[in-house]
Amino acid sequence: MKTLSHVNDLAEHYDLVVIGAGPAGMAAATLAADKGAQVLLVDENPTFGGQIYRAVSSTPLKDRALLGADYWKGEAIGAAFSQSQADYFPGATVWQLSPELELGISSGGRTAVLHARRVIMATGALERPMPIKGWTLPGVMTAGAAQILLKTSGVAVSGKVVLAGCGPLLWLIAAQYLAAGKRFDAILDTTPRGNWRTAMKDLPGFLTSPYLAKGLKLMAKVRRQAKIISGVTALAAEGEGHLARVRYTAGGREVVIEADHLLLHQGVTPNINMASASNCELEWDDAQLAWKPKLDDWGNTTVPGIAISGDGAGIAGAEAAAERGRITALDALAGLGIISIAQRDEQAKPIRSELNRYDRGRVFLDRLYQPAQQFRVAGEDTIACRCEEVTGGQIRKAVTTLNIAGPNQLKSFLRCGMGPCQGRLCGLTVSETIAEARGSTPEAVGYYRLRAPVKPVTLAELASLKQSETEIRTVARG
Amino acid sequence: MFQRLPDPSGSPVSFTLDGRPLEGRQGDTVSSALLAAGVETCRSSAVSGEPRAPYCLMGVCFECLVTIDGVGNQQGCLVALRPGMQVETQIGRGKRELAR
Amino acid sequence: MVTADVIVVGGGLHGCSAALQLAKRGASVVLVEKDYIGRHASGANAGGVRQLGRVLAEIPLSVASMEMWHGIEDLVDDHCGFESHGQVKLAESEADLETCRARASALHTAGFEHEEVIDEKQLRELVPAAAPHVVGGMVSRADGAALPFRTVQAFRNKAERLGARIIEGVAVSDIRRDGRDFVAQLADGQTLSAPKLVNAAGAWAGRIAERFGEPVPLEAVAPMLMITERRAPFLKPVVGATSRTLSFKQFANGTVLIGGGYLGRAEPDTNRTILDYAKLGENARTVRDLFPVMHDARIIRCWAGIEARMADGIPVIGPSRTEDGLFHSFGYSLHGFQLGPICGSIIGELVTTGQTNLPISPFSIRRFAPSGRQSTGF
Numbered sequence: 006m007k008t009l010s011h012v013n014d015l016a017e018h019y020d021l022v023v024i025g026a027g028p029a030g031m032a033a034a035t036l037a038a039d040k041g042a043q044v045l046l047v048d049e050n051p052t053f054g055g056q057i058y059r060a061v062s063s064t065p066l067k068d069r070a071l072l073g074a075d076y077w078k079g080e081a082i083g084a085a086f087s088q089s090q091a092d093y094f095p096g097a098t099v100w101q102l103s104p105e106l107e108l109g110i111s112s113g114g115r116t117a118v119l120h121a122r123r124v125i126m127a128t129g130a131l132e133r134p135m136p137i138k139g140w141t142l143p144g145v146m147t148a149g150a151a152q153i154l155l156k157t158s159g160v161a162v163s164g165k166v167v168l169a170g171c172g173p174l175l176w177l178i179a180a181q182y183l184a185a186g187k188r189f190d191a192i193l194d195t196t197p198r199g200n201w202r203t204a205m206k207d208l209p210g211f212l213t214s215p216y217l218a219k220g221l222k223l224m225a226k227v228r229r230q231a232k233i234i235s236g237v238t239a240l241a242a243e244g245e246g247h248l249a250r251v252r253y254t255a256g257g258r259e260v261v262i263e264a265d266h267l268l269l270h271q272g273v274t275p276n277i278n279m280a281s282a283s284n285c286e287l288e289w290d291d292a293q294l295a296w297k298p299k300l301d302d303w304g305n306t307t308v309p310g311i312a313i314s315g316d317g318a319g320i321a322g323a324e325a326a327a328e329r330g331r332i333t334a335l336d337a338l339a340g341l342g343i344i345s346i347a348q349r350d351e352q353a354k355p356i357r358s359e360l361n362r363y364d365r366g367r368v369f370l371d372r373l374y375q376p377a378q379q380f381r382v383a384g385e386d387t388i389a390c391r392c393e394e395v396t397g398g399q400i401r402k403a404v405t406t407l408n409i410a411g412p413n414q415l416k417s418f419l420r421c422g423m424g425p426c427q428g429r430l431c432g433l434t435v436s437e438t439i440a441e442a443r444g445s446t447p448e449a450v451g452y453y454r455l456r457a458p459v460k461p462v463t464l465a466e467l468a469s470l471k472q473s474e475t476e477i478r479t480v481a482r483g
Numbered sequence: 484m485f486q487r488l489p490d491p492s493g494s495p496v497s498f499t500l501d502g503r504p505l506e507g508r509q510g511d512t513v514s515s516a517l518l519a520a521g522v523e524t525c526r527s528s529a530v531s532g533e534p535r536a537p538y539c540l541m542g543v544c545f546e547c548l549v550t551i552d553g554v555g556n557q558q559g560c561l562v563a564l565r566p567g568m569q570v571e572t573q574i575g576r577g578k579r580e581l582a583r
Numbered sequence: 584m585v586t587a588d589v590i591v592v593g594g595g596l597h598g599c600s601a602a603l604q605l606a607k608r609g610a611s612v613v614l615v616e617k618d619y620i621g622r623h624a625s626g627a628n629a630g631g632v633r634q635l636g637r638v639l640a641e642i643p644l645s646v647a648s649m650e651m652w653h654g655i656e657d658l659v660d661d662h663c664g665f666e667s668h669g670q671v672k673l674a675e676s677e678a679d680l681e682t683c684r685a686r687a688s689a690l691h692t693a694g695f696e697h698e699e700v701i702d703e704k705q706l707r708e709l710v711p712a713a714a715p716h717v718v719g720g721m722v723s724r725a726d727g728a729a730l731p732f733r734t735v736q737a738f739r740n741k742a743e744r745l746g747a748r749i750i751e752g753v754a755v756s757d758i759r760r761d762g763r764d765f766v767a768q769l770a771d772g773q774t775l776s777a778p779k780l781v782n783a784a785g786a787w788a789g790r791i792a793e794r795f796g797e798p799v800p801l802e803a804v805a806p807m808l809m810i811t812e813r814r815a816p817f818l819k820p821v822v823g824a825t826s827r828t829l830s831f832k833q834f835a836n837g838t839v840l841i842g843g844g845y846l847g848r849a850e851p852d853t854n855r856t857i858l859d860y861a862k863l864g865e866n867a868r869t870v871r872d873l874f875p876v877m878h879d880a881r882i883i884r885c886w887a888g889i890e891a892r893m894a895d896g897i898p899v900i901g902p903s904r905t906e907d908g909l910f911h912s913f914g915y916s917l918h919g920f921q922l923g924p925i926c927g928s929i930i931g932e933l934v935t936t937g938q939t940n941l942p943i944s945p946f947s948i949r950r951f952a953p954s955g956r957q958s959t960g961f
Binding site for chain 3: 101103104109118284407408409410411414416417418420423424425427456457458461462463464465467468469470471
């Protein structure tokens, strides 16, 4: 691979631009470049690996057992990518992608525009928001953030630490922390007890899942070493200027414990911001309780030339992500005329059978770890939109008194979703809160209509764009 | 509180925070270096002025905004720490609601 | 079958304002909107409430509408985010200033005094952040800005409270005259019937006009806007420029809205708009040149609404040429927001009494008739 450090190093045209250097992006870029396509992989982070294999080539942690064997699977994917002929641009942001596959890429305060014949988005997942009272206090962060600190910097959260939420990743992070010699003052499990009943019908599939043995082992290990409180139904962070206490309810009993840090996690959802801003159609996934892009069997979106792979296409995990990256790359290669349709289909066969293995048991996990309603909607005094500090109560009031039908209409009144995070963090919370207030579903109330720039861009950067060749038609303003 | 695990690899990287010299490690982002140095609150909310600290460390939440080498509102979690960087917190500058 | 006195097609500001005024006059109104209220131009425009720089034909309407804006809360029970700090046009050269003087004198001759030429000192009092090369300008002090979507929603809610029925998310699949009544077939199977029909369908209004035998030169366009993160306060009035296109203002919350009528691509069939970043780059250069304080401002969001622009740049307001009982209110050509209150009132009068005291003849659809009078309104 050739590492780029300045927008001037970019070519004007690429056969394929891959966005995101997690397992899906790296696998897709490697396969396509190995077959002779001109490939650019752009990634926001300083190093490749995405979040799951974050800093896999650079982590300062010497004890390999600490992060677990699954983490180190990223090494091989990273090594193959390093040996490929692809251009790799770390620390760069794609802030726009047009239907003509024109991309605006920004890095170090400079911006460039280039064209692709195909685009694969591998923008991965983000942690589902967990709006609780006091969650904007310093001292509260996501469990994923704590894991990223560990991977990139060998830094652990210490002092009185409380881990709260649900989902497979919660147990993985707990196990990694315990392996690092850290401890938790409490692990508050918010998995609704009723989930076991609804998930049971999908148990047979899970019994054949490669995740089963691993998952059980992890949970058993954590249970031996940490105090776990299950059936937690309410949670709040308290303190003046910094977290000091965690208040929770379990089994109908309210408890307050001292805490320096509260780590929150309740699963991951597809990162659909760029897909949506690029006009790719989305659909609601009722098992994963999230929006995901509408895709065909090759990961193609409803916008010609744009495909999505990895967890951004719907949550399936890191190992499946690499395989899904290869599937989208094969179709891109066929589209580019580098391989034939027959070759594409032939080469996809072993990948698809591998993928089927990872699919087994996914529904069981989705149902088991569905977060409870009270942790998905914002309570009366709980902030839903952190940027603009809009509470659940304000949203409900606007919905009922102002006749607001969905998140896009709400923006004009409360500004939720209008801050710098551009609705990334509050999108699901706001849709679910509106749906609850209207007695409707998130699917019916819809999601923020996202627009470019996908990430904020400075006026100076925009001003540096070349003037269009077409005549600029202007008229009086309104 | 944050602790570096004992004996991590990576060489030290010197930078300043609000003019005060600090040390991070190679591999750190600006945000992880600040947290490791015990600096959690990096800015005040632009709405209420309440203190805020990095929340997701993966580029989503925009809570980790800091000024780096004079350029404001940068996502500290996405910028690799470099020697000599001048980082500034954005505390107290946040409350921008106008009283008209 | 839903029967009413009036069917309004289109739930933008003009449709909602017409529905409100009709309901106020005692008519039973049903308004049908294919998406949701304020989904397109009405909810996505810059929110400028401006008399400054209008063509002469529009000024009487604009002045009357401004009266209504200053009492907007009495009309719709909501402030609509309306703030009046004036609108200012910057002059960047002596030649620009001369253009301003000529304009002021032309308005004076026509009997209007709302646009004043200001010198550099006065300009810097109003717009202290303007670039050093700016030499003066022009101001209309009663002008201001409002929040577009909030405004449309307020008109809609008031219309409903007055008895209007609003149907959202359902398109009109066919509309025709059946004896005394207009009969609208809706996509969900409902039928609406009424003796009067108001065409306020914005970028889609040309289809209705054509259906009744009076095609118009209407283009669906997508003027682009961008908004920044919250900035420290530096600007109160809405600002434009004399020899460049710009619409620039800072909201009370600190965010800065940037526009100027640069067009993206509109796809009215799919509701989509495609942005043109090269043109937004031009827009950004204008801001950088006129407001150096903005160089490091971060753009959070760019968007465009779909709206109608007539070939001659002024709207179609008034009765149909071909069909008795049909009234048009569309084609506001990127400057219809301020006219919303008054044009609803005009339609209310026309539909219920057949006349209005305001001079609307320049906006007649007759100007597009094959053999008709070709008034441009200028």
